[in-house]
Amino acid sequence: MKKIFLVVLYKQKISESKTCISLKENNIQNFNENKIVVWDNSPEVINSQKIANVFFNSENIEFKHTSENLSLSKIYNNVIDNNQDFDFIQILDQDSKIIKENYNSYLNQVFIENSNINIFLPKIYSNQKLYSPGKFFIKGWHFKEINLGINKSRLYTAITSGLCIRLDFLRKTKIRFNEDLSLYCIDTDFIYRVRKFDSRFYVLDLNFIHDLSESSLTDIEKKKRRKVQIEGLEIIYKNNLFCKFLVFIYKELLIKTGRI
Known part of the structure; x- marks a missing residue:
């Protein structure tokens, strides 16, 4: 089961990223079927291929840097387009702490046992409220309850962080991330496209905590x-x-x- 783990950094060192630390602690880089792609989207050079290889102590690492702050949709499409021989991609931001014993084996087992499912999602919480998966039609709202495993909803949506995608599904449907969008609504648009073909999704036994509220904004x-x-x-x-x-x-x- 060949998997890509894409981590997008912005103005953060690899050694300070919760996500990179989590991947290293879970030995993701030590499985030959895996590749970690670290994409530094910072204006200044603060990381490098050498730093990435030394930090992970592995050659199963690909490092890229784009100082122009490339849109996330273009980054996602680039990595997918250039890794056609892989089975899955998991998209991660820089601050996701993965707490799951034997994470690589867990993912492999879930993917194999659910060969007809194309989208796999963690639960993402903010201020103790479940934000992803959620529901969306013009405006978003929350699931009151959601079970681990296979779910189905014609209105479901998800935050991109932690999203696992079966790449063969994208190749067959020709679904891409919308490059007309650079930051907001990229995930909403992507799931909107996915739902036209398949409204099922799998909720992983994996929780992320993010600050998604507007309380800190002016x-x-x-x-x-x-x-x-x-x-x-x-x-x-x-x-x-x-x-x-x-x-x-x-x-x-x-x-x-x-x-x-």
Whole structure:
């Protein structure tokens, strides 16, 4: 079972990344069927191929650096396109601590036992609330409960961090990450495309904790974020007249209430 573990860094050293430390502690780099791709998206050079190899003490590492802060959608597509002989990719941000004994064996077992499932997701919590998987239609909301294992929902969505994808599924369906989106709504758009072919997903026995709330943002920052999110929704639903109309109504409501 050949797997890629993609870690995207921004202004952080490999040795300080919770994700890189977790992968190393789980000996992911020591299994020959695995490859860790560390993509440094920082404007300044703070890491290198040599540093990556020394940190992981392995040659199963590929390091890339793009100082222009390349969009995440382009990074994801690049790694997928250039690793056609792999079976799975797990996309990770820099601050995901993987706490799971025998993580590599666990993933292999799950993938093999669920050969007809294409999307595998961790549970992601913020302020003790489950944010991913979630539901989304124009606006997102939370699952009240969700079980480990196979689930199905025509409205499910997910945060990209920790997302595992069966690459043969992408090759057959020609699904790609939308490069018209650079940050916000990339994950929403991707799952929206996936659901057109398969509304099933597998919830892994793996939990991540992230700060996803807006409580630390200023009012100006909140308005800016909502504006960018609306622009993302307009891109996602540009070919769906009904949803496009609903996004327009939602946008007008936010404008009227002073939220963007």
